[in-house]
Amino acid sequence: MQNSRYSETFDFERKRQLDEELRVKNARTGVNLFQGSWIFTFVALIIANLQIRSSSPAWPPVGVEKLQPLLPTIATVGLVVSVIFARRAFRALKHDDVRGFLVQWRAALALGAAFVGVMAFEWLTLTPAPEARIRLANGVEMMSVLTQYNSMFRVMTAFHALHALIIGIYMWNVYRGIAQTTLDSRTLWSVEAGAKLWYFVVIAWMLFYVVLYWL
Amino acid sequence: MASISVPMPGAQAAPRPRLSEYLRWSVDHKIIGTQYMVTALFFFLIGGGLAMLIRWELLTPALDFSPTGSAYNSLFTMHATVMIFLWIIPFWAGIGNYIVPLQLGAKDMAFPWLNAFAFWLIIPAGALMLAGYFVGPPEAGWTSYPPLSVLFSGDGQTLWIISLHMLGISSILGSINFIVTIKNMRPESMGWFQMPLFVWSQLATSLIQILGVPFLAGGLTLLLLDRVAGTAFFDPSRGGDVLVWQNIFWFYSHPAVYVMVLPGMGVLSEVISVHSRKPIFGYKAIAFSSMGIALVGFTVWAHHMFTSLSPELRLPFMVTSFIIAIPTGIKIFSWIATMWGGKIRFNSAMLFSVGFLSQFVIGGITGMMLGAIPIDIHLHDTYFVVSHFHFVLFGGSVFAIYSSIYHWFPKVTGRMLNERLGKIHFYSTYFAFFFTFFPQHLVGMQGMPRRVAEYAPEFQILNIIISISAFVLGISTFVILFNMGWSLNHGEIAGPNPWRALTLEWQTSSPPPSYNFKGEVVPFEDPYGYGTEASRVYLDEMEKRLTPANLLGKGGDSGAGASPEPMTGD
Numbered sequence: 001m002q003n004s005r006y007s008e009t010f011d012f013e014r015k016r017q018l019d020e021e022l023r024v025k026n027a028r029t030g031v032n033l034f035q036g037s038w039i040f041t042f043v044a045l046i047i048a049n050l051q052i053r054s055s056s057p058a059w060p061p062v063g064v065e066k067l068q069p070l071l072p073t074i075a076t077v078g079l080v081v082s083v084i085f086a087r088r089a090f091r092a093l094k095h096d097d098v099r100g101f102l103v104q105w106r107a108a109l110a111l112g113a114a115f116v117g118v119m120a121f122e123w124l125t126l127t128p129a130p131e132a133r134i135r136l137a138n139g140v141e142m143m144s145v146l147t148q149y150n151s152m153f154r155v156m157t158a159f160h161a162l163h164a165l166i167i168g169i170y171m172w173n174v175y176r177g178i179a180q181t182t183l184d185s186r187t188l189w190s191v192e193a194g195a196k197l198w199y200f201v202v203i204a205w206m207l208f209y210v211v212l213y214w215l
Numbered sequence: 216m217a218s219i220s221v222p223m224p225g226a227q228a229a230p231r232p233r234l235s236e237y238l239r240w241s242v243d244h245k246i247i248g249t250q251y252m253v254t255a256l257f258f259f260l261i262g263g264g265l266a267m268l269i270r271w272e273l274l275t276p277a278l279d280f281s282p283t284g285s286a287y288n289s290l291f292t293m294h295a296t297v298m299i300f301l302w303i304i305p306f307w308a309g310i311g312n313y314i315v316p317l318q319l320g321a322k323d324m325a326f327p328w329l330n331a332f333a334f335w336l337i338i339p340a341g342a343l344m345l346a347g348y349f350v351g352p353p354e355a356g357w358t359s360y361p362p363l364s365v366l367f368s369g370d371g372q373t374l375w376i377i378s379l380h381m382l383g384i385s386s387i388l389g390s391i392n393f394i395v396t397i398k399n400m401r402p403e404s405m406g407w408f409q410m411p412l413f414v415w416s417q418l419a420t421s422l423i424q425i426l427g428v429p430f431l432a433g434g435l436t437l438l439l440l441d442r443v444a445g446t447a448f449f450d451p452s453r454g455g456d457v458l459v460w461q462n463i464f465w466f467y468s469h470p471a472v473y474v475m476v477l478p479g480m481g482v483l484s485e486v487i488s489v490h491s492r493k494p495i496f497g498y499k500a501i502a503f504s505s506m507g508i509a510l511v512g513f514t515v516w517a518h519h520m521f522t523s524l525s526p527e528l529r530l531p532f533m534v535t536s537f538i539i540a541i542p543t544g545i546k547i548f549s550w551i552a553t554m555w556g557g558k559i560r561f562n563s564a565m566l567f568s569v570g571f572l573s574q575f576v577i578g579g580i581t582g583m584m585l586g587a588i589p590i591d592i593h594l595h596d597t598y599f600v601v602s603h604f605h606f607v608l609f610g611g612s613v614f615a616i617y618s619s620i621y622h623w624f625p626k627v628t629g630r631m632l633n634e635r636l637g638k639i640h641f642y643s644t645y646f647a648f649f650f651t652f653f654p655q656h657l658v659g660m661q662g663m664p665r666r667v668a669e670y671a672p673e674f675q676i677l678n679i680i681i682s683i684s685a686f687v688l689g690i691s692t693f694v695i696l697f698n699m700g701w702s703l704n705h706g707e708i709a710g711p712n713p714w715r716a717l718t719l720e721w722q723t724s725s726p727p728p729s730y731n732f733k734g735e736v737v738p739f740e741d742p743y744g745y746g747t748e749a750s751r752v753y754l755d756e757m758e759k760r761l762t763p764a765n766l767l768g769k770g771g772d773s774g775a776g777a778s779p780e781p782m783t784g785d
Binding site: 022025026029030033034036037038039040041042043044045047048051052055056061147148151152155159 | 325326387390391392394395396398399400425426427428429430432433434436437440446447448453454455456458459462463466
């Protein structure tokens with residue numbers, strides 16, 4: 001409750017502007033923190049992978065087909081290019097080039113979708129590991145270690161794909177929003193957020209890619 | 216002994232939100248904070264009931280009402296899980312949610328909607344956790360080691376895992392909220408080193424959670440897949456490794472114990488300074504030591520695995536476990552130095568904080584003992600460990616929770632808690648707690664294992680003493696609950712600042728209006744600057760501003776942000 005003298009002199013417009021700036025600043029800090037935090041879930045899966053493979057005499061275990069890196073490498077390159085497009089799209093929008101934004105953001109989304117498609121193909125055409133039972137010298141029967149390699153691949157790629165899909169859908173909604181309405185600071189922030197989250201998807205994939213295909 | 220300030224003449228309790236507002240979705244941090252705290256108290260009673268059943272079972276060396284050992288397993292599994300994830304961690308989230316924006320002079324947290332979402336995750340997660348009892352409760356301990364948790368636990372174990380996933384997400388979102396609020400929403404005049412130490416402790420806690428909880432999420436995902444999808448990440452017969460679980464689990468769960476105690480240490484900094492009427496000793500030391508504990512806490516996890524690690528890997532963890540005693544000790548000495556020469560008022564809030572000092576130090580010392588490898592090899596999985604962590608969790612965290620309730624109940628409800636009941640509560644809790652848990656050191660050293668319902672007959676006498684003390688401890692809980700319920704409507708009116716404290720939450724009405732502060736927020740330059748002339752002037756000025764007439768808006772230009780009068784004259 002303020003007396004009339006106070007509300008005459010109070011600058012409501014400036015306050016609204018400051019509030020809006022604070023909201024974007026908070027959101028930016030929040031997204032940065034979320035990414036810094038959530039990457040550790042991916043790190044945990046990598047650690048599990050590394051620890052399990054260290055207890056196996058060979059990796060992949062004898063009899064299991066090693067993952068072929070060719071197609072995933074092409075997909076990964078496509079993913080990196082998509083991030084470049086996303087970044088350029090964001091910069092275009094910052095300079096009010098809406099058409100430039102739409103074209104490049106669409107390109108980023110298309111490459112991202114292609115990546116998910118290729119990895120889905122890899123997932124579905126994975127050669128199943130032979131289910132061998134081995135008999136130890138003391139007569140104990142054990143399932144061999146053969147399933148671990150494939151299990152780890154499936155879990156890691158599926159976990160990553162889930163994130164790529166969710167963030168991709170968010171980016172698609174951002175695209176639709178800008179194609180249909182006018183800009184304001186909140187729209188610019190939603191594009192920045194989408195681009196940053198897409199960087200996150202790509203960085204997480206780079207970590208998984210190295211561990212799955214090259215280590 | 217100085218008495219509390221008498222509320223200002225004509226003081227009325229500021230209007231409180233209606234009960235219905237607490238039962239539905241709200242984005243006001245004060246309502247969310249209260250929702251967290253009440254929900255947590257409810258789960259405290261459930262966890263406590265389970266503890267009573269455990270102690271009932273342990274009255275005799277043989278199996279009593281647990282027909283097999285499995286039923287007993289589920290008792291201590293659920294007791295620990297409920298206490299950790301549904302009582303202590305949510306309670307600190309709740310009181311932090313309520314107090315931190317007020318102490319920062321902010322209108323609300325940075326993300327009010329996210330705040331509400333994080334709270335409402337707790338309800339289904341808690342229901343899911345308890346629903347395990349209807350489908351075969353989890354039996355693998357709160358540590359949920361495979362192969363027990365994968366192969367031999369009931370379907371409730373799957374519900375347990377899903378429930379923990381939800382609680383983990385709630386923790387991460389809440390922590391992001393705290394960090395962004397603390398970083399971005401302080402007033403202009405409040406730099407990092409003018410923040411109250413309770414805020415520092417919430418910052419450190421939130422940093423631990425955003426770094427550690429994702430690890431738990433990853434591990435839980437793998438455990439869930441092992442249970443429902445036929446994978447074998449933790450099955451050695453199929454190439455998996457149980458140590459993967461232990462490492463991932465403890466990498467989160469050790470820092471989690473600091474999540475449980477750091478906010479309590481923040482409470483101590485507030486309560487001890489206010490009720491000794493003295494500046495906090497070593498503000499920067501306490502602030503940096505909170506961050507130090509958060510950081511070093513990530514380096515000690517394998518001290519829970521001394522008996523499963525290969526011997527050469529153990530030594531670094533013993534060293535880091537010893538190192539973490541240093542920042543903790545800095546805080547203890549700082550609090551004692553704060554009290555030294557102060558004008559101490561031993562009200563219930565202060566009693567519980569001082570009680571924390573003694574009980575937590577005992578727990579800390581036994582923690583050091585367990586950190587020494589040769590001692591741990593002998594004492595691992597005995598009642599000595601149980602005693603250690605109850606000293607730090609109950610004698611530490613829960614005592615600090617009680618202290619925070621006595622300290623901030625006037626702010627939240629506008630009414631004082633009954634001091635006499637508070638003292639009854641303190642003394643009964645303190646001594647019942649001590650006689651419940653101290654003898655457990657003795658039975659532990661003599662070899663009584665934990666997590667087993669049957670024990671050697673020579674331990675029975677001590678176990679009877681422990682159990683009876685535990686029943687008294689359980690009953691004593693109802694003293695504070697009754698006190699809170701009764702004082703809600705019959706307690707003495709508190710007024711804005713019954714403790715004459717300097718931090719910002721006390722410079723508004725009790726309870727605060729929905730927008731927290733009327734007019735411009737004016738923090739005092741030093742949140743712990745008691746005993747100076749400037750602080751007296753500030754407090755008197757605030758008292759004038761917050762008289763009932765002014766609060767109801769009948770004053771002149773009281774809301775226009777007048778700063779306190781300059782320090783001249785009387």
